[in-house]
Ligand code: IPE
């Protein structure tokens with residue numbers, strides 16, 4: 001489909017100018033600070049974060065985005081106080097209860113990427129239902145990273161390959177970058193063109209480590225619950241000023257040094 005035409009093949013120099021990022025990944029951050037500034041419990045910050053997620057999932061396709069991956073809960077977030085973990089665990093239900101029918105209707109395919117280990121039976125069921133009800137959709141892809149960690153993603157892929165080898169179905173010499181990528185939780189999406197992190201923090205926090213190899217990074221000084229379509233539009237505008245070379249040189253410079 002046309003959506004993938006903008007994605008250069010590996011090693012091909014390309015400016016991002018004028019092309020929308022097809023796959024955007026967002027670290028939804030700043031819920032706690034948003035609540036604190038208002039003298040509210042962190043819980044309410046997370047709930048406001050779900051409203052921001054709805055706005056952004058609705059806006060993304062209108063801005064030329066084809067794949068959206070959002071970081072909802074990391075493998076490290078288990079170390080938060082139990083009450084906060086419980087609140088975070090309730091967010092997918094809150095989100096899908098209020099938005100799944102729309103996602104289903106609008107052609108959004110949902111995948112919940114991350115480990116199901118440690119999730120309640122109810123939550124696993126909710127995730128499975130969201131995936132099943134939208135499995136045939138092909139207008140837009142929403143990956144919800146929940147109980148996801150970039151290191152765990154890589155280790156799981158490595159383990160799966162090792163299991164293939166142990167079973168005699170593959171040999172170590174068969175392993176390629178593309179083959180490995182196909183074992184990651186994000187196998188159904190191309191790598192992100194743009195990774196956005198609001199809230200002023202400038203780090204990846206174990207999000208899509210492998211997939212981020214050639215992503216552009218944009219950090220925005222807004223807390224996630226306040227994030228709007230305008231913020232996403234601004235990030236896209238900035239992305240379009242970036243010169244993506246994938247380790248190659250721009251064609252003009254190649255001539256100059258030739
Ligand atoms: C993002 O907001 C939600 C998750 C990481 C699950 P935070 O809870 O990290 O908010 P801050 O960083 O404390 O403001």
Ligand code: MG
Nearest residue numbers: 029030031032
């Ligand atoms: Mg945070």
